[in-house]
Amino acid sequence: MKILKIFIILFLSIGFSQLKSDxxxxxxxxxxxxxxxxxxxxxxxxxxxxxxxxxxxxxxVDRKINEGLKEERIYEFLREKYGDWVIYDPKLNKNTYILWxxxxxxxxxxxxxxxxxxxxxx
Amino acid sequence: xKNKLSLFVIIIFFSFCFGIFYKGLDxxxxxxxxxxxxxxxxxxxxxxxxTNAYLKSEKIFKEDTFYIVNIWASWCVPCRTxxxxxxxxxxxxxxxxxxxxxxxxxxxxxxxxNEFGNPYSQILIDSDGALSVEFGAYGVPETFIIxxxxxxxxxxxxxxxxxxxxxxxxxxx
Numbered sequence: 001m002k003i004l005k006i007f008i009i010l011f012l013s014i015g016f017s018q019l020k021s022d023x024x025x026x027x028x029x030x031x032x033x034x035x036x037x038x039x040x041x042x043x044x045x046x047x048x049x050x051x052x053x054x055x056x057x058x059x060x061v062d063r064k065i066n067e068g069l070k071e072e073r074i075y076e077f078l079r080e081k082y083g084d085w086v087i088y089d090p091k092l093n094k095n096t097y098i099l100w101x102x103x104x105x106x107x108x109x110x111x112x113x114x115x116x117x118x119x120x121x122x
Numbered sequence: 123x124k125n126k127l128s129l130f131v132i133i134i135f136f137s138f139c140f141g142i143f144y145k146g147l148d149x150x151x152x153x154x155x156x157x158x159x160x161x162x163x164x165x166x167x168x169x170x171x172x173t174n175a176y177l178k179s180e181k182i183f184k185e186d187t188f189y190i191v192n193i194w195a196s197w198c199v200p201c202r203t204x205x206x207x208x209x210x211x212x213x214x215x216x217x218x219x220x221x222x223x224x225x226x227x228x229x230x231x232x233x234x235x236n237e238f239g240n241p242y243s244q245i246l247i248d249s250d251g252a253l254s255v256e257f258g259a260y261g262v263p264e265t266f267i268i269x270x271x272x273x274x275x276x277x278x279x280x281x282x283x284x285x286x287x288x289x290x291x292x293x294x295x
Contacts, residue, residue: 040261052224052251053251055251056225056251057255059250060252063252081256
């Protein structure tokens with residue numbers, strides 16, 4: 001009877017851990033898909049799109065996750081195939097300096113203009 | 123005066139938009155991006171359309187020649203437009219033409235080939251589109267030129283035409 005109980009506990013705990021890992025994989029998959037641009041759609045992520053392209057990418061991402069690839073490696077794979085544009089959250093490199101620093105620059109410039117105007121009014 | 127000026131600005135704006143869209147009607151729907159870094163062909167295993175046998179990429183691209191990989195499907199209308207160009211290209215023996223049948227119904231694909239002719243020396247099945255992603259494809263039709271070093275040197279997005287066939291011939295000769 002005791003052995004049976006141990007078996008039931010073991011069986012349930014394996015089942016639960018499997019369920020939890022599946023849930024984690026789905027979460028990771030959705031996170032990645034929301035960060036991938038559907039290249040043939042207008043302003044849609046792969047997660048939102050029903051196009052052939054998006055469904056192929058979804059399949060590939062699913063496979064890569066099941067193969068045990070980390071999030072960053074999956075992005076790297078897609079970047080290698082389609083370039084930086086495919087990822088919504090681009091990496092900081094020499095091609096994306098402007099993209100990253102232009103908003104900050106505009107913000108500082110705007111702040112400087114406002115502060116200059118305020119000072120001149122005084 | 124102010125009303126006349128705003129009318130003038132509006133007319134200029136709409137003429138400008140019309141001009142851009144009108145010019146867009148004439149532009150080609152073929153997009154051939156320049157490949158800065160030549161990429162190696164992907165390593166994969168695919169099902170042969172005729173034999174149903176699984177083939178490894180190194181076996182498919184084993185010959186010391188140029189390869190042209192064309193992604194097609196029977197449901198794809200532009201594929202029908204480009205088919206005569208592919209037939210013309212198949213007569214050129216400096217390259218082997220490999221077809222990648224993309225997300226297609228086998229019977230329809232066979233009917234397509236029977237109706238329009240078979241330009242391919244080998245057809246591979248890409249039933250879920252994963253193989254096309256490995257090539258970095260956006261959809262159908264798409265054509266890749268692979269050189270003797272097994273690197274992708276050129277990519278044509280959209281249906282190929284006579285001019286592109288000539289360009290491909292120049293590349294592979």
